[in-house]
Amino acid sequence: MTSDDLSRLIERLPFASIDHLRPLTQGHQEVIFCLNKTPGQVVAIAQRLAERSGTFLATRIEPAHRDALQVAFPRVAINELGRTAYLAPDPEPAPTGRGKILVVTAGTSDLPVAEEAAVTARALGNAVERLTDVGVAGIHRLLTQTEALREAAVIIVVAGMEGALPSVVGGLVKAPVIAVPTSVGYGASFGGLAALLAMLNSCASGVTVVNIDNGFGAAAAASRINHT
Amino acid sequence: MTSDDLSRLIERLPFASIDHLRPLTQGHQEVIFCLNKTPGQVVAIAQRLAERSGTFLATRIEPAHRDALQVAFPRVAINELGRTAYLAPDPEPAPTGRGKILVVTAGTSDLPVAEEAAVTARALGNAVERLTDVGVAGIHRLLTQTEALREAAVIIVVAGMEGALPSVVGGLVKAPVIAVPTSVGYGASFGGLAALLAMLNSCASGVTVVNIDNGFGAAAAASRINHT
Amino acid sequence: MTSDDLSRLIERLPFASIDHLRPLTQGHQEVIFCLNKTPGQVVAIAQRLAERSGTFLATRIEPAHRDALQVAFPRVAINELGRTAYLAPDPEPAPTGRGKILVVTAGTSDLPVAEEAAVTARALGNAVERLTDVGVAGIHRLLTQTEALREAAVIIVVAGMEGALPSVVGGLVKAPVIAVPTSVGYGASFGGLAALLAMLNSCASGVTVVNIDNGFGAAAAASRINHT
Amino acid sequence: MTSDDLSRLIERLPFASIDHLRPLTQGHQEVIFCLNKTPGQVVAIAQRLAERSGTFLATRIEPAHRDALQVAFPRVAINELGRTAYLAPDPEPAPTGRGKILVVTAGTSDLPVAEEAAVTARALGNAVERLTDVGVAGIHRLLTQTEALREAAVIIVVAGMEGALPSVVGGLVKAPVIAVPTSVGYGASFGGLAALLAMLNSCASGVTVVNIDNGFGAAAAASRINHT
């Protein structure tokens, strides 16, 4: 590809350089991360993406983003808990990944991050299942679900507080396990730092970790794995 | 007790004020914490304590402390792994606590801290048992020991790395659980900080925590509980 | 117990897995931690618990939780300072613990955490007493209360700022002492970190520590001790 | 599997509980992490593993571990740079993973961690390639290797200092990228913390992270992915 070809694939707005190379290099187009962007910026980027491909995903939407997107794209699907806006292709294609991605949460308060992961994973072409509120302090809630764990191609484990769940899950299965620490907690959780450190120090071999509350990143990684 | 009585119970050496009130206030005499003390200081304090009561316990001994104590007290018992020196009363009385204290370790590397706890607990008048290398990444190693956990009056759980074991143990039993984070690990364990934070954020209700590597403190707390 | 029995004791709502095993394993049912839960989720969980046992305890309630719980359970008792909602069994049974739990506070600003602890301890079946504003900078406020300290079966010490009070209390009594750091302070208190570290480094042997502001956890631990 | 079956698969030594369930649950037997273990403990565990399966892998070996293992297992292969000891099955089977695992290093000083990853990945049944010293400050060193990057099934990126390489690699390929921060650096690298935080905050979607210097963990995760 020549340098001119490259330049044509980068669309320069006054406030953003949209990278239309990504479907080639990454397997999917840019996802709009709305934190610190104005509603106008988000809509403008969404329009460029929708024009090229008929679809976009926006994460970390706040009410003002949501309202602006619903006006511009009446068909957009909002997940209030997960703070996502997704314009699916029409018709939406079947999942392309090899297996199912299972999203496991330690507690009820971890659901917003889990939903961000679930919506993202579906938008990136994966079948998704959920297993909720199976934290380690009542270990039987998890152990009675061992079969569900073993059927998954990739497992995303979302947990705050002491972040112990990925270690236990990692010890029960052969599949890749992606740990997502959440900012759920208080005091010495230090905004999710406790869970993050616990997951990085997991004694289960082969657990990998993403940023605190980064449901999107976990799903993107799981989708890479599921499409290898 | 008059102020003069109090003063007589405090023995002032040039480098230490030995508090002979402690058997009254704490239920046991001072334990000698050897870190940063010279062998000479340790022996001098040990002699004062042995004179009064025929017994002493020294923790965090290094080889120089050990050698000096063995010269001064040929009968002293050294636990190399636990870095303790214990001069038992002669004859050693039977345990006085209500039940057994169980010392559980997540991994082989946690044994020095666990041994410090076990020796201390025995010296303070408790029956002690051990359960070793039952970390959460192979959860069945722990679950097959549920009966042993349920028989204990107090459980001390010693774990480094992600520090998840106390949460699981806490969820399996009604007894008090004291969590001891260890400095076992590397990188983002930050000298035991990861395990410490995890334990402080345990989702199991009623787990309490002591300082990193503080096997002594855990045993002292367990003994208080076992003698209430 | 078979795997099917276990599964029947775990009640799966869309957002929570209620663990009805806990009265067996923990000695009491789940307590509802309201932080980051919606009022609707809290009420739904409370209803499941109340149906099974006629009682529940909710901690960290905010006004919206309180209002929703008062509508659903007119008999519920709210502690505004301690941010708790407690539906007592009717009639409320006498305390079952062996002795009294004493809740000591260093300063007036530590009262919310102390009240959370006191309400929890009572709900878990313990007799509770309080000793307020006896911080170490006016040490005589504490020393004139030595008898009250010595009569307690378990002592919970709640302190912010430099977190020194548990060390002094621990040196005055034989009973188990549970230290609760609070986020009271400013500047280099770093949200309670200063008090937390001080308590973990207590030179009084046998003091154990819970998370910053975790009055609930301290009471749960004290109740375990008091019911051993 | 009955509880008795489980118990038989856990071999209890005085200092370790060897978990022979892992080939079933994890797809490979335990790997011996030598940090803080004595040579005697390491050899004893290695013997149990070799008896069952004819193979073992030990990581983070120090000279004393190496010497003891070479005496006990003359056939063992030592990687001095990567600090590993590997007793391969005889004959060693061909790789079983779907594709190649590529281990990329930012600088010469990151090689020890990279070698730990490479040896582990091979021992777990994967074909391995290496790409060395392609850090971002001379970006053309990486860009001239884009084809090698795109041929890999999984990429492990090892980098210290500012930890920027995984973000660039992640933007160039569709394959899963596992980032390993190293403790290479000084001053404000804070033992690898700078690289760790950078990798957790990567703007490339789908990069996951393991602990500082955890070449083993990265390889274990890559092998899980490569065997899904």
Next chain:
Amino acid sequence: MTSDDLSRLIERLPFASIDHLRPLTQGHQEVIFCLNKTPGQVVAIAQRLAERSGTFLATRIEPAHRDALQVAFPRVAINELGRTAYLAPDPEPAPTGRGKILVVTAGTSDLPVAEEAAVTARALGNAVERLTDVGVAGIHRLLTQTEALREAAVIIVVAGMEGALPSVVGGLVKAPVIAVPTSVGYGASFGGLAALLAMLNSCASGVTVVNIDNGFGAAAAASRINHT
């Protein structure tokens, strides 16, 4: 200069000591940093500066500062995104610096800091250009702009999250590169700490760093360089 001369150049208000020496020592008069100053204080200082020189620059203005300054100085130019108020000299002189200062941003969310830098650089007598949203995860967005980078006399690189962009830019050019970490990010970005540490550990030689979000400081440093 005598001590009396010095004293005459320091104008003492009740709440500020305005330093009219700075044009001599620093090459430009004081810039008003509005954070934590009242609108009244800001206007009073602006008036003293405008009286002496017909110009002032105020940074980190909030709406109340903006409104008060617009009333007092109808000609003042507000940059809403960059939170600056600039009263240009009338007529505004041509740039005095040797070359162009290029302000590069990694992402859309970094624009407020970049605008603060751009306005400041112009006010201090420099020609300014901008290059926007060229973060490292889509490296071709940057590489197609290499000529623009090489034409600049000084480059200011503004980036949050993993802060990798200055390392790549630093490796592409000979000009001085000033890195500005931003607080853009979440979780383990810790308010810009991740980007700050990454920039301090840059493997590109000769990158220097200013405080998080300190667009003003970067421009002041760039202007010093451009006027040497």
Next chain:
Amino acid sequence: MTSDDLSRLIERLPFASIDHLRPLTQGHQEVIFCLNKTPGQVVAIAQRLAERSGTFLATRIEPAHRDALQVAFPRVAINELGRTAYLAPDPEPAPTGRGKILVVTAGTSDLPVAEEAAVTARALGNAVERLTDVGVAGIHRLLTQTEALREAAVIIVVAGMEGALPSVVGGLVKAPVIAVPTSVGYGASFGGLAALLAMLNSCASGVTVVNIDNGFGAAAAASRINHT
């Protein structure tokens, strides 16, 4: 003094134990720290103190505290900038300290902390002077005031950002210098941590430090010194 005498000097309210021993032990009665206290609690404590001595000082007042105190004590003096409420004795006695306390501020934004110090120092019986906005970046603003510095008996230096001013002042005078870091700054000031660490590491011998924003504490220390 007997234990009964002591008890009589401690006035127990439901939420506070007022320590009327302090005039004996500390030289002044308790000062009311209003952070996290309700207006009702503050007024109740103020009434007890005013009854005994005709005076009180309250710090860190918020509008609700101020309003309640003005209702209860029409004569109370409010310092809005310093967030203090002071009921002076009537008539107010002349200062009792040996010399003058000088309160020096680095910048305009440090004034609230400086005013808290100035009001407290006066209330504790000291003559007070002020020197404002003499930070080190324009060192001549300070050097032209050397005489004022040398006339003070004690100097309180209030500074945020890099906290360098106490080092320079400490090198210019023989008097005791108390450094007060403030939370003025942003980014890597980390809420005053940068200034705090700088002051603790001062190369000027004999500078002591108090908590971030602790104007009260600095004045209390200065008054102790000034009354020795």
Next chain:
Amino acid sequence: MTSDDLSRLIERLPFASIDHLRPLTQGHQEVIFCLNKTPGQVVAIAQRLAERSGTFLATRIEPAHRDALQVAFPRVAINELGRTAYLAPDPEPAPTGRGKILVVTAGTSDLPVAEEAAVTARALGNAVERLTDVGVAGIHRLLTQTEALREAAVIIVVAGMEGALPSVVGGLVKAPVIAVPTSVGYGASFGGLAALLAMLNSCASGVTVVNIDNGFGAAAAASRINHT
């Protein structure tokens, strides 16, 4: 004083600028801080100081410094515990300070820092007394010494671990209290950070703090106070 006079009072060696102004500005000449200086540098500086005044004090000496100083100055007094070398004036003048400086230590391990303080205070012209091993866990060790505390003009309190002693001392006396945190401790003491934070957050009004292990600085501050 003219600029030339100033220049003559600064003696420029290749590796040091000796400031002979300090007796005028600070009341005493420079003290030699030996950490990171070579023995040769230390001796050279000591010679310049001794030539001018017949005396010097060197702190943080290591064996190589000690040996070199004893060769060059046979009369120098070494304090091994406090790591100081002091060449007293001959004859040594009587103390010039107003009262006694009392150095209080919490534990035996804090003695090195306390000795550094005591030697420094004497060298700077103060009478010094010591009170040893009176930490808060055995509070009666301190309370029986209240008279000694009340007789001091200035009190230096040296404590590691939880750093609680200054708060208790501060509440018992009117004199200035200078708190010195020490690095004594382990685990979550984080090299003295726990004690430092505790002291900065002291609820005793008017306690000031110096750097961890900074016995010298505490004595310099105490001497300033004692000579005001």
Next chain:
Amino acid sequence: MTSDDLSRLIERLPFASIDHLRPLTQGHQEVIFCLNKTPGQVVAIAQRLAERSGTFLATRIEPAHRDALQVAFPRVAINELGRTAYLAPDPEPAPTGRGKILVVTAGTSDLPVAEEAAVTARALGNAVERLTDVGVAGIHRLLTQTEALREAAVIIVVAGMEGALPSVVGGLVKAPVIAVPTSVGYGASFGGLAALLAMLNSCASGVTVVNIDNGFGAAAAASRINHT
């Protein structure tokens, strides 16, 4: 330049990719950073560089590196204090930069970092001067050197402890000031963190900062500026 040209300029050794593009992109060839490299690796890289250009610079050399380099390059110049090895071109060309780079140190202990900066700056083609031990606690040591400061084209300020010197220097001159924090200090200096934070928060506008102890990086930045 074609992709093949690029590839030819990157020389691939088994452990390093030497980037011969750098003279084009950066204005000078690679500098060898010896930390964590073996002597053999260092010599091998030095040989490749010397072959191409007749010169190399190695920083952070330890004795083993020094010895190996002296054997391989008898003409190499070692700076023991600065830990550098420099093979100058023969004959060494005159400086090419526009003005002088002045290296200022706060204290004697900062000299190793300052020497690393001075040697690097000379090797990169700059005239260099030094000003030593002019820290802020004796401010006249600096103020009597104002002329030397004003003659420099670029100033590098090296300081540990509280890191205040760059703020004062930055306020005295118009030239670019690069601040280098050093790890000189103890306790709450936290390995140079205190100085680093202070410099990042400098109230002098236009000070930029490099990593702790990074004398090399400061010189590289100064040389970029001096060659613009």
